[in-house]
Amino acid sequence: MYFMVPGQVHSWSFDEEPDGYIINFSKDYFNSFLSNPAYFQSFSIFSGIADQQVITIPDDTALEIAYCFEEILKEGAIKGLFGDDLVRTLLLQIFIKAERSTGHKIEAAASSYNQTIFRNFQKLIAEHYRTLKLPKEYAELLYITPNHLNALCKDIIGLSAGELIREQVILEAKRLLINLDLSVADIADKLNFSDHSYFIKFFKKHEGITPEKFRKSNIKQHGK
DSSP: OBOOOTTOOOOOOOSSOOOOOOOOOOTTTTTTTOSOTTGGGGOGGGSOOGGGTBOOOOHHHHHHHHHHHHHHHHHHHHOOTTHHHHHHHHHHHHHHHHHHHHTOOHHHHHHOHHHHHHHHHHHHHHHHTTTOOSHHHHHHHHTSOHHHHHHHHHHHHSSOHHHHHHHHHHHHHHHHHHOTTSOHHHHHHHTTOSSHHHHHHHHHHHHSSOHHHHHHHHHHHTTO
């Protein structure tokens, strides 16, 4: 199973025709259903950490999860009474069964002070990456020192705070580049770069190609 968090850019590459299920839901989908709005923060599969988002499911659990997917499809077809609530309960079963398959200790992860700070840092990046580009700016919002922020990021995910901020900017740049209605200059402006030439240098430095070449390669790859 492969889990993605909001805003995460991805692509698929299969050697043969894939067979499986895809479910998309908004971050607000469970708000009216769960009393704890931070419930999913205790799940490692929703951490946004790449090596925790792809998991191998044991055969017996895979059958149980596939059954839940099939029930969701049935409910979508009949649109019965309390249908959304039934789908939510089925999704919760899928998430819990998947999380159990990881073998992670949920309670320990949820109670970690540094884990909480890291998740709050991720949220702040998602909200402010267009305007805040420096780790010290986020450290101020979290009421910790830049050194502490950098140390806990390296400990949890193996990357510095600055690298995580840059990754978010690059991911958004890639997503915007796929939109052919926007020029490179438009994208640079949306990402709050001082000028588009600096944006081009920034993108090429971290991706090895220019924004235009990335756009052309994506068009060619997907036959657009």
